[in-house]
Amino acid sequence: MESLFVLRGRLQELYARNSKVIDKAIQFVLALVTFYLINHNIGFMKLAASPAATVALAVICTFLPMIMIVIAAAALILIHTFSVSLATLAVTAIVFLVMFIFYFRLTPKMTLIVLLTPIAFAFKIPYVIPVAFGLVSAPVALVAVSCGTIVYYMLKYVKSTAAVLESSGAKGLMTQISAYAKQVFQSKEMWVIIAAFIICFFVVYTLRRQSMDHAWKIAVVAGAVVDVVIIAAGDIALGVHTSYGSLIAGSIAAAAAGLILEFFFFSVDYARSESLQYEDDEYYYYVKAIPKISVATPEKTVKRINERQETEIIDTEEVRRKARRSGGAAAKRPPVEREADRKAPAERKKKPAPKKGPSAKSRVIGNTEQILLTQSLKQDLDLDKK
Secondary structure (H helix, E strand, O other): OHHHHHHHHHHHHHHHHOHHHHHHHHHHHHHHHHHHHHHHHHOOOOOOOOHHHHHHHHHHHHOOOOHHHHHHHHHHHHHHHHHHOHHHHHHHHHHHHHHHHHHHOOOHHHHHHHHHHHHHHHOOOOOHHHHHHHHHOOOOHHHHHHHHHHHHHHHHHHHHOHHHHHHHOOOOHHHHHHHHHHHHHOOHHHHHHHHHHHHHHHHHHHHHOOOOOOHHHHHHHHHHHHHHHHHHHHHHHHOOOOOHHHHHHHHHHHHHHHHHHHHHHOOEOHHHOEEEEEEOOOOEEEEEEOOEOOOOOOOOOOOOOOOOOOOOOOOHHHHHHHHHHHHHHHHHOOHHHHHHHHHHHHHOOOOOOOOOOOOHHHHHHHHHHHHHHHHHHHHHHOOOOO
């Protein structure tokens, strides 16, 4: 576990250093997936559904606020529904307009939930949404979850009935609008899913705020179980067709996502929890303090190794040959050049040689002067004759 906490600390440090780049990368991926799913499911207008248009629109939305992804996605959906029929365009436009006026304009931070909800449905893991946002968000997020669910079922209905709507043309426009609105908003499956999400969200949100030990784990497991129970009950009571394999797999994925969120946002050590009590003039306070788990990230020790110093191998025979050549060349040089070479060292600056006592030349000169002095004395005193 300690290595996992060290990894978490390094990931947090990495995000702190490069938060802007990582946020923009996530925004680009989110926009690209959103536009791809729209074009893949209801890409009736070929020009808007082309890969180049999808990537270009995602790149543009990357450098704009998050709300612009929602607006661009809504505009793309309206373009595709216009290619199907005016009835679908009218109903879809009214739904989007109501969502924007009464909710997204007031809470633009919730646009992420609206984008993630249809994506979760497309990847067959919609039950992750109420569990995850019940842990990290407030009840106001339920409106965004409900709006995202409605948008998904609208797109699902348009995809399944596109051939019928196109063949009917513009005849009976009001009849088409009424039929489309009833088909979307009277869907039992959609309302069962929304009810399950709301109850699951409140269960998770309520339990994770309790002071009991392992509150987040209990909330995650309880939320996953509530999803399964409510959807199974809706299947039995209302005759809604539900794939139990997808339901169980999605609930397991929701529990796994909740545990990952707990690891990153609520890692505490319940073994060292303390219960405190204090008072003031008006109240008694009972506080439970639980320390967070924090592991110091080990610092890397870098050892620098100097580069290997290569030794130059000298060939003595080659050196001798070069010395002989240079000596022979000096002997063959004319006297004028040799005289210039002898005068040149005297003109250049030389460093004074260290004093190491009398040299051999000075000793020879001293001995010669002594011999001459001795011979002159012998001649003056006539010592040679005697």
